[in-house]
Amino acid sequence: MPEAVITIRGLRKAYGELEAIRGIDLTVEAGEVFAFLGPNGAGKTTTVEIMEGYRPRSSGEVRVLGADPSEADRSWREQVGLVLQESRLVGELTPREVLAQYAGYYSKPRDVDETIGLVGLEEKADTRTARLSGGQRRRLDVALALVGDPQLLFLDEPTTGFDPSARRQAWELIAGLRELGKTVFLTTHYMEEAQALADRVAIISRGRIVASGSPDKIGGRRTAMVEISFHLPEGASAGDLPSPIRADARIEGDQVRLAAEDPVPALRELTGWATARGSGLPGLEVRRPSLEDVYLDLVDEEVAE
Amino acid sequence: MRSLRLVGHQFRFDQKVFWRNPASVFFTAVFPLLFLLIFATFFKNADIHGLGVNGATYYVPAIVALAVISATMVKLAMNLSSEREGGMLKRVRGTPLPPWVFVAGRVGNSVVISVIMVALVSVIGALFYGVPIPTSTLPALLVTLLVGAFAFSCLGFALAAVIPSEDAAPAITNAIVFPLYFLSGIFVPEDEIPSGVLHIADLFPVRHLFAALFAVWDPATSGSGLELGDLAIVLLWGIAGLLVAVRLFRWEPRSRS
Numbered sequence: 001m002p003e004a005v006i007t008i009r010g011l012r013k014a015y016g017e018l019e020a021i022r023g024i025d026l027t028v029e030a031g032e033v034f035a036f037l038g039p040n041g042a043g044k045t046t047t048v049e050i051m052e053g054y055r056p057r058s059s060g061e062v063r064v065l066g067a068d069p070s071e072a073d074r075s076w077r078e079q080v081g082l083v084l085q086e087s088r089l090v091g092e093l094t095p096r097e098v099l100a101q102y103a104g105y106y107s108k109p110r111d112v113d114e115t116i117g118l119v120g121l122e123e124k125a126d127t128r129t130a131r132l133s134g135g136q137r138r139r140l141d142v143a144l145a146l147v148g149d150p151q152l153l154f155l156d157e158p159t160t161g162f163d164p165s166a167r168r169q170a171w172e173l174i175a176g177l178r179e180l181g182k183t184v185f186l187t188t189h190y191m192e193e194a195q196a197l198a199d200r201v202a203i204i205s206r207g208r209i210v211a212s213g214s215p216d217k218i219g220g221r222r223t224a225m226v227e228i229s230f231h232l233p234e235g236a237s238a239g240d241l242p243s244p245i246r247a248d249a250r251i252e253g254d255q256v257r258l259a260a261e262d263p264v265p266a267l268r269e270l271t272g273w274a275t276a277r278g279s280g281l282p283g284l285e286v287r288r289p290s291l292e293d294v295y296l297d298l299v300d301e302e303v304a305e
Numbered sequence: 306m307r308s309l310r311l312v313g314h315q316f317r318f319d320q321k322v323f324w325r326n327p328a329s330v331f332f333t334a335v336f337p338l339l340f341l342l343i344f345a346t347f348f349k350n351a352d353i354h355g356l357g358v359n360g361a362t363y364y365v366p367a368i369v370a371l372a373v374i375s376a377t378m379v380k381l382a383m384n385l386s387s388e389r390e391g392g393m394l395k396r397v398r399g400t401p402l403p404p405w406v407f408v409a410g411r412v413g414n415s416v417v418i419s420v421i422m423v424a425l426v427s428v429i430g431a432l433f434y435g436v437p438i439p440t441s442t443l444p445a446l447l448v449t450l451l452v453g454a455f456a457f458s459c460l461g462f463a464l465a466a467v468i469p470s471e472d473a474a475p476a477i478t479n480a481i482v483f484p485l486y487f488l489s490g491i492f493v494p495e496d497e498i499p500s501g502v503l504h505i506a507d508l509f510p511v512r513h514l515f516a517a518l519f520a521v522w523d524p525a526t527s528g529s530g531l532e533l534g535d536l537a538i539v540l541l542w543g544i545a546g547l548l549v550a551v552r553l554f555r556w557e558p559r560s561r562s
Contacts, residue, residue, distance in 0.1 A: 052399065054557065077401040084399070087392035092325035104314045105402040148400065 003066055005030050005152055005183045006051060011060035013046055020046045022207035024060070028200075030151075033174070033184040035198035035215075037191060039299055043207040044187045045085060048156055051185070052082055065152060078106055081145030083138075085156040091130030095121050095140045098129065099147050106148035118180075119143040119173055135166035142173060153177060155186045159193060171196050191295040205299045215291060226263040228270070228286050230256055233279035242273050308406060315402070315410030316417075323414060333380050333418060334425075337372035341426055344368070344492070345434050353494050357525060360494070361434035365426060366518035367491045372422035373453050374482060374511065377415040381461025382468060382478045385411075390471040390558045398556040408462070415461070416454040423450055442521045442530030449517045452536050456510060456543025462550035470560040485511040510542035 006028035013021040021043045028034045038044045049055040051064050053072035062069060067076050089098060096112060103109035116125045119139040124132055129140065138158060145153055155174065159167045174197050177184055188194055194201045195215045202212035211218050232238065232254040238246065241256070245266060249258045260266050263286055274281045289297075323329055341364060348360030356363065388394050397407060423446070430436035439446050464481070468474050486492050488502055489512035495503065506512040513535035520530045 054395070054399075074401040074403065077399065080399075082396065082399040084392055084396055087396040088388075090322050090393075092322060097321070101314070101318045102400060104311065105400045107401075144396070 003063075004028060005032075005065060006034075006185065007061070007063045008047075008051075009061040011047065011050065011062060012058045013043075013050065013055070014058045020207055021050075021057075024204070024207075024209055026202055026209065026212070028183060028185060030183055031178070031181055032199045033178055033186065033197055035194035035201045036185065036187045036204060037189065037194045037201055037295065038187075038204035039189055042204045042299075044189075044204055045156060047204070048154055048185070048187055052080070052154055053077075078108075078148060079151045081148060081150035081153045083141045083145045083153070083155045083158055085160070087141065089129040089137060089140065092128055094126045094128055095132075095143065096125045098140065099143055102144050103147045108149060110147050110149040112147065115143050115147045118146060118176070120169075133166075135162060135169060138162070138166075138170060139173060146177075150182070152183045152185065155184060157187055157189070159188070159190070167193070191290075191292045195291050203295060203298055210298045218291065218294070225259045225261060226286060226288050228258045228260065228263055228266060228284075230270075230281040230284040232256060233274065233277065233282060236277065236279065240277075242269050245269055245273075308403065311402065311406045312409045312413065315406055316413045319410050319414035320417070323418065329380070329384075333375050334422065337368050337375055337422060338425065338429065340371060340492075341365070341368040341429060342433075345430065348494065349434060351494070353496055355496050356519075356523070358523065361430065362436050362522060362524070363494060363519075365430035365434070365436045366522045367515055369423050369426050369518050370453075370511065370515040371486060371491050372426055373419045373450065373514065374457050376418040376422055377454050377457035378461040378464065379478055379482060380418075381411060381415060381458060382464035383474045385462065385465035386468040386474040387471045389465070389555065390560055392558055394556040395558065404556075412455070412458045415458050416451070419450060419454045436522065437524075439521050439530070442526060445530035445532075446518070446521045448531060449514070449521060449536060452540055452543075453514045453517070456539045456546070457514075459543040459546035459550060460510070461546075462554055463546035466550050466553035466555065482511070485509055488512070489515055491515060510539045513538045 004027045006026070008024055008026045011021055011024040012019065024043075024047060026034075036044055036047065046055065050057045050062060051069055053064075053069035053076075056070055065076060065079050067073075069076070072080075093101075095116060099112045099115055103112055103115075113125075116122055119142050121136060121139055121143065124136055129137060132140065142155070142158070145155075158174065159170045162170060171193070174184065174186065186194070186197060198215055200213065201215050201218050202209050203218070204210070232241075238249075238251045238256075241249065245256075245258065248260070248266075249256050251257075258266060267286070270281060323333075344364040344367070345361045348364065351360035353360060353363045385394070398404070427438050431438045464478060465474075468477050485506065488498070488506040489509070490498055490503070490506070491511065498506075503512070517532040517535040517539070520526050520532045520535075523530075
């Protein structure tokens with residue numbers, strides 16, 4: 001079996017007293033789009049910068065493309081493309097000029113025009129970068145990371161600050177990278193983004209991975225539970241609810257919440273009770289938690305700990 | 306071989322970036338010429354006591370010194386600190402481009418701009434103010450120029466290394482160079498400066514670069530015009546700058562995380 005593109009075992013990073021990374025393990029296989037998800041300050045960028053060779057680690061093992069990134073040499077850099085969280089461009093130059101410059105840094109660069117085409121900047125190829133929109137600049141960032149034709153691409157929060165349509169376009173671009181056979185390591189604080197793009201997701205909170213797996217399964221049991229919520233009808237008190245419901249429900253004021261794997265029996269019980277009283281169930285909602293909810297729950301639990 | 310080609314590649318890029326940016330062209334190329342026109346016109350026929358030259362002959366080497374320092378130390382300190390804070394240096398550092406090639410491209414860029422500026426100042430001095438272009442002292446001029454540009458480039462990297470943020474760059478850089486220009490006789494003729502002040506200026510490299518350049522233009526110079534003592538002090542400052550830069554220069558933003 002070929003070696004994984006990224007292998008991390010027991011990674012720790014401390015800044016003085018503060019432990020930013022508290023023991024992380026992860027593996028990314030070739031050709032995978034891997035999303036690293038977490039709120040600001042969770043340790044995402046620190047972890048990525050260790051993998052990119054920018055930061056030393058305190059302890060643990062890190063192998064990226066068969067080498068230790070802290071000893072990254074020129075040939076390793078040839079294989080790795082970086083889209084940093086924030087990196088300005090020279091405003092006076094055009095995308096074509098900046099790309100030609102970066103292409104010169106690599107021994108086997110991708111063709112500049114082809115790279116411009118990959119990110120869909122054909123129409124802006126000869127416009128000075130100062131006049132590009134935020135989304136167009138981000139595409140140029142991706143193009144600069146691709147022009148060396150790397151095997152592995154790090155994208156650090158590629159869509160932060162984008163409006164929804166720019167985000168959709170960026171997603172299409174990133175999805176297209178998979179077809180080029182690239183391994184992509186993506187950090188984001190949007191669950192939606194991870195869900196749209198990634199084969200696998202790891203959620204980091206306070207320096208630890210709190211969940212990992214495919215985006216569909218990551219919530220596990222939590223997404224299997226359906227939440228029923230409604231307000232107590234006028235004139236009814238919590239004590240009036242049918243007893244099986246009362247036993248499972250969380251009641252705050254007149255707001256009643258109830259989680260169930262199969263909502264049908266509970267709903268039959270409730271609707272029967274309400275019909276009998278002739279009152280209805282105001283504000284009734286039946287919903288399955290989204291991955292976003294699961295993610296926020298996981299992160300909250302970790303913070304509350 | 307490939308590395309040398311890469312230095313050329315990087316140098317051409319830096320040149321393109323420089324000439325396309327109106328602000329950088331103004332501050333590095335036009336500003337010193339304006340100073341030359343102002344000072345050489347006002348003090349054209351003034352007799353600089355003790356040196357036996359007229360004002361124009363005095364200000365041509367003075368502005369050459371200023372132009373070299375602007376093209377090297379000032380330009381590098383401002384550009385590098387702003388590019389570091391903007392994450393541009395970090396991005397370059399993430400490519401296979403060897404750091405020394407990047408540095409060589411930048412220093413080459415500054416040296417070439419310095420040479421162009423020296424040529425412009427000399428020609429303007431000759432055409433408008435009758436200050437002869439150095440001939441017998443031309444080799445001394447070239448040596449002085451190279452030593453000066455190298456030393457002040459090193460100081461530019463050192464200064465960028467200690468500048469904490471983008472906003473602080475112009476303030477810190479100007480707070481260093483402008484007083485030194487005044488103390489060292491670049492703006493105010495040196496016969497107007499108390500000797501105690503000149504002794505202070507003698508500690509710093511600006512005054513010595515100017516002194517070496519003045520010897521090149523001074524009609525009283527009879528030999529080669531090479532002021533080895535002054536150049537040695539400029540070079541020492543450059544080496545000190547290099548050591549600071551090697552120790553403290555960072556490619557990643559300092560003001561964020």
